Amino acid sequence: MRTQVAIIGGGPAGLLLSQLLHKAGVASVVLERRSREYVLSRIRAGVLETGLVNLMHEAGIAERMDREGFIHDGTLIANGNDQFRIDFKELTGSHVMVYGQTEVTRDxxxxxxxxxxxxxxxxxxxxxxxxxxxxxxxxxFHEGAVHRLDCDFIAGCDGFHGPCRQEIPLSVRREFEKVYPFGWLGVLSETPPVDNELIYSNSERGFALCSMRNANLSRYYIQCQLSDTPDDWTDDAFWDELRRRIPEEAADRLVTGPSIEKSIAPLRSFVCEPMQWGRMFLCGDAAHIVPPTGAKGLNTAASDVNYLWRALVAWYKDGERGGIDTYSETALARIWKAERFSWWMTTLLHRLPEQSEFDIRMQDADIAYLQHSTAAQTAMAENYVGLPY
Structure with a gap:
């Protein structure tokens, strides 16, 4: 077999890269370890930055998103019963789109x-x-036989556990990691969202997030112990704890119901440098991971895809190799800013085991400053809707 670009990993990053290359006349083959059914069954975040929304339009896959997605012009931040709104539209002139990652993959x-x-x-x-x-x-290895795929370039969109990152020699590769001492217990329920925008809530009992997939499908999270399992939490126990962690006015209108999916995700920050080795380029989780606070996982993968597909098209159409040679440097400059924002939101809104009373007062002061400072709100809004590519 022969193609121009071999893409290892058939999640949204690999498929988006393949589609964008196709629109520009560049051939690719996508190799995925799992079945299509498995890929489409994964429950992931659904907040899309402006840049990703624009990429979907460029890729010609935005019709259903435009029809069914929800535009969010802001988000709510709560600290105990005190709640305030960050107005993305007013502060940046932009917004985010709520549209499930599963739906992006299906499109x-x-x-x-x-x-x-x-x-x-x-x-x-x-x-x-x-x-x-x-x-x-x-x-x-596929369908009982070993295959060889020759190509000009390889895109490693194969996730954290994939083979591509391991091909960068240890003498060259540097990895940076922070593991957070808690996880997120997430519940998906066929219930209307408690609010028409997301609520990020800090409380003395820990973090909570009220999110949604559509008008009748809600996604809720609470901070939990890493030692917990989903079986440790009944639906009633989850709903009771969620109510304790969000403002009373939101708790009073919360509609509960049976969970249709329940899982626990650990939180960590991770970056690999460089993101390229020879003619292989890393995209998405293969190169970096962010905690879900701030909804940057899929969006950071999309920014990698943006830089890579434009670099590859320039190489094929004009013989221009500047984008290819500087891919890692360009991608990492944006990735580290997204990592900082995700780390900041995580430390701002969660209770950490080692926090002292002083640390908690500093956290409260940071949230209060965000509440009353237009400059602080603008900085948050700019990062949340997505820094420019």
């Missing part, structure tokens, strides 16, 4: 199917080769 699959793209699922033993030459290739 991408449909677009790739319509284009007759090669997206191969259940590929195991995927391994990139000869990355520092002009003729890299990928070997993999």
């Amino acid at each position: 991408l699959y449909e677009a790739r199917d319509a284009a007759g793209a090669t997206v191969m699922h259940e590929c195991s033993g995927v391994k990139p080769h000869d990355l520092t030459t002009d003729a890299p290739y990928v070997t993999f």
Whole structure:
């Protein structure tokens, strides 16, 4: 097999890169370890930055998002019973779109199917080769046979546990990580959202987030112990704890119901430098992870895709290699800013085991400053809607 760009990983980052390259006349093959059904079953965040929304329009997959997505012009921040709103529209002239990552992935699959793209699922033993030459290739096992895919470039969109990052030599690769001492217990329920915008809530009992997928599907989170399991929490126990952590006015109008999905996610920050090695480029979780506070996971992957597809198209159309040579430097400059914002929101709104009374007072003061400072709110709004590419 031969293609121009081999894409390892068929999640939203790999599929979006493939679709954008296709629109520009560049061929690709996508190799995914899991089945399509598994990829579409993953429950992930659904807050899209302006940049990702624009990329979806460029990729020609925005029709359903424009029709079914929810534009959010702001968000609510709570500290105990004290609540205030950050007005994205007024402060930045922009907004975010609430549209589930699963729906983004489904739209991408449909677009790739319509284009007759090669997206191969259940590929195991995927391994990139000869990355520092002009003729890299990928070997993999699929449907009982070993295959070889020759290409010009390889895009590693294969997540944190994928093979691509490991191909960067340890003598070159640097990894930076912060593990947070808590997790998020998330519940999905077929209930109307408690508010038409997200509520980020800090309380003496810990963090809570009220979010949504659509008008009748809500997603709620509470900070929990890393040792907890979903089975430790009954639905009633979850709803009771959520009520204790959000402002009373929101708790009074909260509509509860049976959970249709319940899971616990650990929180960490992670960055790999560099994000390229020879003709292989890392995108998304393969290179960096953010805590979900601030909703930057999918959005940081999209910014990588933006830089990479434009660099590859410039190389194929004009022989221009500047974008390819500086991909890692360009992507990381934005990634570290997103990492800072996600770290800041996480430390602002969660209770940490080692916090002293002084630390808690500083946290309260930081939230109070955010509440009353237009400059602080503008800085938060600019980061939340997405820094420019």
